[in-house]
Amino acid sequence: MSEAVLYETRGPAAWITLNRPEKLNALNGAVLEGLNAALDRAAADDEVKVVVLKGAGERAFSAGYDLSAEAAHADIPAHEWHGVLATDVDATMKLWALPKPTIAAVHGYCLAGGCELAMACTLRIASENARFGQPEVKLGIIPGYAGTQRLPRLVGKGRAHEMILSGEPIDAQEACRIGLANRVVPLKDLIAAAEALARKVMANGPLAVQFAMEAVNHGMEMSEAQGEFLEATLFGLCCTTADMREGTRAFLEKRPPKFVGK
Numbered sequence: 563m564s565e566a567v568l569y570e571t572r573g574p575a576a577w578i579t580l581n582r583p584e585k586l587n588a589l590n591g592a593v594l595e596g597l598n599a600a601l602d603r604a605a606a607d608d609e610v611k612v613v614v615l616k617g618a619g620e621r622a623f624s625a626g627y628d629l630s631a632e633a634a635h636a637d638i639p640a641h642e643w644h645g646v647l648a649t650d651v652d653a654t655m656k657l658w659a660l661p662k663p664t665i666a667a668v669h670g671y672c673l674a675g676g677c678e679l680a681m682a683c684t685l686r687i688a689s690e691n692a693r694f695g696q697p698e699v700k701l702g703i704i705p706g707y708a709g710t711q712r713l714p715r716l717v718g719k720g721r722a723h724e725m726i727l728s729g730e731p732i733d734a735q736e737a738c739r740i741g742l743a744n745r746v747v748p749l750k751d752l753i754a755a756a757e758a759l760a761r762k763v764m765a766n767g768p769l770a771v772q773f774a775m776e777a778v779n780h781g782m783e784m785s786e787a788q789g790e791f792l793e794a795t796l797f798g799l800c801c802t803t804a805d806m807r808e809g810t811r812a813f814l815e816k817r818p819p820k821f822v823g824k
Contacts, residue, residue: 565581565592565596566580566581566582566590566592566593566596567579567580567581567592567593567596567597567599567600568581568618569600569603569604571607571609571610572757574609574610574611574612574764575610575611575612575613575614575757575760575764576600576603576604576607576610576612576613576614577613577614577616578597578600578601578604578613578614578615578616579615579616579617579618580593580597580615580616580617580618580623580624581618582618583617583618583619583620583621583622584619585625585628586619586621586622586624586625586670586671587617587618587619587622587623587624587625587676588624588625588626588627588628588629588676589624589626589627589628589675589676589679590627590628594652594653597653597657597679598652598653598656601613601653601656601657601660602656604660604662605660605661605662608823610662611662611663611763611764611768611771612662612663612664612665612760612763612764613660613662613663613664613665614664614665614666614667614756614757614760615657615664615665615666615667615679615680615683616666616667616668616669616753616756617668617669617670617676620669620670621670621671622669622670622671622672622676623666623667623668623669623670623671623672623676623680623692624671624672624673624675624676624679625671625673625674625676626673626674626675626676626677626697627674627675627706629701653679654678654679654682654707654708655682655708657679657682657683658682658708658712658779661772661775661776662771662772663684663685663763663771663775664682664683664684664685665683665684665685665686665687665756665759665760665763666679666680666683666685666686666687667687667752667753667755667756668680668686668687668688668689668692668694668734668743668752669688669689669691669692669749669752670689670691670692670693671693672688672692672693672694672695673693673694673695673696673697673731674695674696674697674698674705674709675706675707677694677695677696677709678696678705678707678708678709678712679707680694681708681709681712681713681716681742682707682708682712684775685744685759686737686742686743686744687743687744687745687746687747687752687755687756687759688734688737688738688743688745688746688747688752689734689746689747689748689749689752690734690735690746690747690748690749691734691749692733692734692737692743692746693731693732693733693734694725694731694732694734694737694742694743695725695729695730695731695732696709696713696725696726696729697729697730697731698726698729699726699727699728699729700729704726705726709726710722710726713725713726713742715782716741716742717740717741717742718740718741721740734746765818766821767800767803767805767806767809767819767821767823768805768821768823769799769800769803769805769823769824770800770805770806770809773796773797773799773800774796776792776796777789777792777793777796780792781793803824804822804824805819805821805822805823805824808820808821808822809821
């Protein structure tokens with residue numbers, strides 16, 4: 563795995579760190595390659611129940627795509643850009659589609675591609691100094707890692723248009739108010755807050771968590787009736803599992819459940 567991305571496990575939680583603090587954890591080929599590898603590793607490890615994504619250093623989660631790397635593609639014809647982006651977008655798509663909850667622990671700058679990575683996560687905890695933004699229009703481009711699609715789904719079309727068309731960042735409190743961040747904590751408490759949230763998620767039935775994520779993510783792309791059918795189908799699958807029987811027994815016996823993911 564690239565040194566630009568660090569991977570470690572803490573019990574059943576995998577921690578992935580974007581590791582270019584001297585460049586504000588700007589994204590480049592090495593970072594995206596390393597992130598892809600880290601996500602594959604987390605997906606393949608049955609012991610991993612939750613993934614936490616964070617940025618190294620004191621200044622940024624990620625300030626976006628490395629503009630020096632972008633300049634290298636300046637002469638590529640427009641019709642070839644889809645192929646160029648495909649490899650980069652693969653990391654954000656893999657993050658979004660991971661069948662395990664992901665938590666972005668966001669501090670400092672969370673801009674452009676960095677913001678899009680955070681939006682690809684299931685949940686986002688922000689420190690008080692976090693700043694979220696999609697400033698691509700200031701460079702004459704638009705978001706390229708699904709920002710135009712995920713942002714309106716999180717905050718609504720009007721606020722998404724405002725952020726994308728103005729290119730201006732918002733602070734953590736505003737991000738929380740509009741639904742881009744789930745909560746805001748002091749910077750010194752960010753990692754502890756991410757760990758606490760991870761523990762809460764990991765205490766629940768892993769199949770139920772996976773199915774709930776699938777119902778929400780895919781249900782948003784369907785009509786309400788189709789989403790309700792998907793939910794009912796996944797609910798039925800949950801009811802056939804050993805975890806469902808264990809959860810029910812534990813509730814009746816007034817004890818913590820011991821889920822096994824089956």
